[in-house]
Amino acid sequence: MANTxxxxxxxxxxxxxxxQATEVQIPGADGDLTAMEGHAATITTLRPGILKAVSPQGTQAFAVTGGFAEITAAGVTVLAERAIPVEDLSGTILDDMVQEARDLAAIAPADQKDAAEKIVHDLLALRNDAAHH
Structure with a gap:
């Protein structure tokens, strides 16, 4: 039995x-990462994307919009701004999330414009990913 x-x-x-998962795939702000048992302790912020927990019972996938993950050798705790099981995702929920991000990007101060636009881009990518699941 794999370590969990x-x-x-x-x-x-x-x-x-x-x-109890064998691995957790996290859409980190600095890139995707996979946490497994014995991982070095770290905290990463999340970007919009698909988070997956792989366990002997199967894989659970969630669309997350942000938040952060605390990884230790024994576990992963994810505090997400919003998290929706992929099977519950509908085009409407994602469209609302994209629209919300676009609205925020439109009023973002100049120094936050790039980050806000990136969130819109990431949510659009998330919508495309979800459409293929």
Missing amino acids: LQFDLVSPERKLASV
């Missing part, structure tokens, strides 16, 4: 997942 780590995914609304 405790994976918890929490959003402001509720706890979405708590499983």
